[in-house]
Amino acid sequence: xxxxxxxxxxxxxxxxxxxxxxxxxxxxxxxxxxxxxxxxxxxxxxxxxxxxxxxxxxxxxxxxxxxxxxxxxxxxxxxxxxxxxxxxxxxxxxxxxxxxxxxxxxxxxxxxx
Amino acid sequence: xxxxxxxxxxxxxxxxxxxxxxxxxxxxxxxxxxxxxxxxxxxxxxxxxxxxxxxxxxxxxxxxxxxxxxxxxxxxxxxxxxxxxxxxxxxxxxxxxxxxxxxxxxxxxxxxxxxxxxx
Numbered sequence: 212x213x214x215x216x217x218x219x220x221x222x223x224x225x226x227x228x229x230x231x232x233x234x235x236x237x238x239x240x241x242x243x244x245x246x247x248x249x250x251x252x253x254x255x256x257x258x259x260x261x262x263x264x265x266x267x268x269x270x271x272x273x274x275x276x277x278x279x280x281x282x283x284x285x286x287x288x289x290x291x292x293x294x295x296x297x298x299x300x301x302x303x304x305x306x307x308x309x310x311x312x313x314x315x316x317x318x319x320x321x322x323x324x
Numbered sequence: 325x326x327x328x329x330x331x332x333x334x335x336x337x338x339x340x341x342x343x344x345x346x347x348x349x350x351x352x353x354x355x356x357x358x359x360x361x362x363x364x365x366x367x368x369x370x371x372x373x374x375x376x377x378x379x380x381x382x383x384x385x386x387x388x389x390x391x392x393x394x395x396x397x398x399x400x401x402x403x404x405x406x407x408x409x410x411x412x413x414x415x416x417x418x419x420x421x422x423x424x425x426x427x428x429x430x431x432x433x434x435x436x437x438x439x440x441x442x443x
Contacts, residue, residue, distance in 0.1 A: 254328075254417050254434035255368065298367070311358065312419075312432050314368040 215299045217318045223293075225324050229286040233299030236280045243302050244275060245312070246284045248295040255298065255314075258284065289322045296320075326352050328420050330435035337408055337442055345403045345438045347418030353398035354420035358432065359391070362415040374401040408442045415439055 216234040223229040235244065245260040259266055259273045261282070266273045272285040286293055298317040327350040337343045347357055355376045360368040372393055373381040380393035392404040401420075405412055419434040 249368075252415070252437065252439070254330075254419070254436045257431070257433070311370070311373065313370060314360075316367050 215301055215315050217299055217315065219316065220319045222321050222323055223289045225291060225322055226288055229289040229293065229320055231284040231297050231318050231320065232281065234281045235301045238279050238301055244282050245300040245302055246273065247298045247300065250295045291322050291324065294320060294322045326420065326422050326433040328418065328433050328435040330418055330438050332438060333436065334439040339409055339442055340407055342404055342406045343408055343440060345416055347401045347435055349399045349420040352422050354422060355398060356421040357395060357401040358419045359393060359403050360417040362417060368417060405440065410442045413440055413442045
């Protein structure tokens with residue numbers, strides 16, 4: 212699976228949009244981009260995933276560049292409860308079939324009042 | 325979404341003893357479950373893949389005789405840390421694989437984790 216690069220930490224003001232970048236320059240055509248987050252001392256929580264089109268759900272939006280080498284997770288109105296470590300994971304079709312997820316270091320998002 | 329539980333949520337044990345952690349899929353059957361370990365301020369590290377009715381597959385560097393995995397049913401996998409030592413103190417997280425018909429892919433749902441402290 213392709214590696215990802217994320218900034219180690221970011222701050223965001225409460226109520227503002229949080230934009231979390233992820234670089235995956237070696238991504239191949241059949242690899243998906245997944246985002247999970249982990250609130251302190253809890254298990255990871257699925258947020259969103261995409262292949263090449265932008266995606267939106269009740270939690271967030273995922274913007275994938277046209278060349279698919281990077282993506283941005285957007286939390287439109289961050290709250291204090293969004294403070295967590297956010298993981299961007301690239302997964303290919305074979306591991307999509309096995310369900311295996313390999314985590315990188317992620318970005319620690321601190322939402323401040 | 326699918327719900328995965330773990331028991332206990334935290335445990336303290338003495339060095340040299342064994343500890344069993346349970347992982348259950350509550351509203352679905354999981355032929356495959358995964359066990360992760362997480363040390364403070366570090367990311368999750370995959371330890372092993374647990375397959376119902378067969379032997380677990382361990383990641384490189386994980387001692388299979390120390391971390392015994394049993395996946396005896398479609399809803400339960402157990403991780404036993406044998407002869408635990410202080411360096412085994414960690415946050416252990418399981419996840420279960422479920423096939424999502426809408427996407428046509430296997431997805432992974434995580435349990436809440438078990439905090440193990442070995443004294």
